[in-house]
Amino acid sequence: MKTQDFITRENQVCAQTYTPLPVVLHKGKGVWVWDVEGNKYIDMMTAYSAVSFGHANERLVNVLTQQAQTLSLTSRAFYTDRLAPLLEKLCAMSGFDMGIIMNTGAEAVETAVKVARRWGYEVKGIPSNQAEIIVAQNNFHGRTTTIISFSTEAEYQRDFGPLTPGFKAIPFGDAKALEQAITPNTAAFLVEPIQGETGIITPHPGYLKEVRRICTENNVLLLLDEVQSGLGRTGKLFAYQHEGIIPDGIMIAKALGGGLLPISAFLSQRDILSLMGPGSHGSTFGGNPLAATVALEALSMLEEGLIANAATLGVYMNERLQNIKSPLIKEVRGLGFWYGVEFNKEFVSAREVCERMLTKGVLTKDTHKTVVRFAPPLIITKEELDYGLNGFEEAIRELEDEKLGGFNQASRE
Numbered sequence: 353m354k355t356q357d358f359i360t361r362e363n364q365v366c367a368q369t370y371t372p373l374p375v376v377l378h379k380g381k382g383v384w385v386w387d388v389e390g391n392k393y394i395d396m397m398t399a400y401s402a403v404s405f406g407h408a409n410e411r412l413v414n415v416l417t418q419q420a421q422t423l424s425l426t427s428r429a430f431y432t433d434r435l436a437p438l439l440e441k442l443c444a445m446s447g448f449d450m451g452i453i454m455n456t457g458a459e460a461v462e463t464a465v466k467v468a469r470r471w472g473y474e475v476k477g478i479p480s481n482q483a484e485i486i487v488a489q490n491n492f493h494g495r496t497t498t499i500i501s502f503s504t505e506a507e508y509q510r511d512f513g514p515l516t517p518g519f520k521a522i523p524f525g526d527a528k529a530l531e532q533a534i535t536p537n538t539a540a541f542l543v544e545p546i547q548g549e550t551g552i553i554t555p556h557p558g559y560l561k562e563v564r565r566i567c568t569e570n571n572v573l574l575l576l577d578e579v580q581s582g583l584g585r586t587g588k589l590f591a592y593q594h595e596g597i598i599p600d601g602i603m604i605a606k607a608l609g610g611g612l613l614p615i616s617a618f619l620s621q622r623d624i625l626s627l628m629g630p631g632s633h634g635s636t637f638g639g640n641p642l643a644a645t646v647a648l649e650a651l652s653m654l655e656e657g658l659i660a661n662a663a664t665l666g667v668y669m670n671e672r673l674q675n676i677k678s679p680l681i682k683e684v685r686g687l688g689f690w691y692g693v694e695f696n697k698e699f700v701s702a703r704e705v706c707e708r709m710l711t712k713g714v715l716t717k718d719t720h721k722t723v724v725r726f727a728p729p730l731i732i733t734k735e736e737l738d739y740g741l742n743g744f745e746e747a748i749r750e751l752e753d754e755k756l757g758g759f760n761q762a763s764r765e
């Protein structure tokens with residue numbers, strides 16, 4: 353069967369909640385994927401950072417297979433010998449005391465919201481049902497009913513009301529706005545250190561430091577959503593480490609599952625998480641031995657050189673992207689192995705760029721119509737990275753010629 357047949361079939365039976373590029377993938381290995389017609393592409397998006405270790409990573413597939421043959425799922429009705437090693441490792445790497453393991457990023461965020469509210473009532477003394485959580489405008493934290501309630505994207509909320517109350521959105525990157533928004537009922541500030549889905553928006557240096565100071569002074573929890581930015585993506589284990597701060601809790605997911613299965617976590621300190629007793633939270637699959645085993649191995653691999661690769665090769669990636677001079681490009685931003693290239697929408701849409709890159713064997717996806725995102729696997733080599741970036745540059749040059757006609761090499765320089 354050919355590409356169009358699969359697309360037609362999928363569109364018949366799958367609700368159209370996404371707008372995929374017209375490619376039907378069949379197989380993946382390392383940084384490469386193949387479509388049903390045998391064409392090969394480099395994966396420069398890695399499932400929104402979830403495939404940091406590359407496709408079908410041998411080490412991860414081995415531990416997955418072994419554990420699948422040993423014990424996969426028991427629910428949390430019983431202890432297993434796999435959960436403690438994972439949480440011990442997570443705590444050792446992050447400096448937090450405890451965690452709650454869930455499955456998806458959204459579930460980790462929901463966990464953070466519940467923990468923040470409970471802390472607000474039981475420790476801070478906020479009157480019952482009055483707790484507020486401050487968030488940033490243009491955030492993306494997932495798709496549950498409560499999470500979309502504090503989105504500022506109209507389409508994420510349209511016809512899904514009534515929405516969950518108790519959230520207040522302030523401009524991202526504006527520490528003063530946080531200071532002004534805090535009331536005695538504020539339990540937490542929940543924010544992405546770098547806004548991913550909005551287009552890899554990096555706040556000004558010092559923002560998180562100011563935010564940390566303001567939260568501490570006002571007895572407000574600082575909760576960072578590291579679902580996309582965490583686990584090595586920016587060249588450090590967590591993005592907040594670039595600012596040398598310590599938050600009160602973090603959410604991680606995506607790459608934690610090694611690209612093989614979903615697993616997420618909310619990590620925090622003992623005095624906060626000990627408020628969550630039996631009956632307060634749970635998940636049938638949360639903390640299952642199979643996911644815990646894969647995650648533990650994935651964390652070891654991060655420590656053994658992958659974060660360092662994102663840090664060092666990330667500098668090169670940044671330079672290469674910044675050096676692609678084109679009137680089509682408005683801005684390049686990001687760090688480590690995570691970039692957003694914003695296009696001038698009067699000339700070209702980010703989707704057109706991605707479709708053109710497909711013809712060059714390079715896979716990535718636009719976000720918010722104007723931004724092409726890059727989040728290559730952390731295992732990528734310089735040669736592979738060059739392959740992806742060369743394809744991107746070729747696509748841009750072709751589009752320049754088509755969109756801007758007389759634009760030529762001389763005006764590029």
Ligand SMILES: Cc1ncc(COP(=O)(O)O)c(C=O)c1O
Nearest residue numbers: 456457458492493494548579580
């Ligand atoms: C920062 C952030 N938080 C939460 C989520 C939600 O994760 P999931 O899709 O696993 O629910 C995402 C997904 O893109 C994200 O980028």
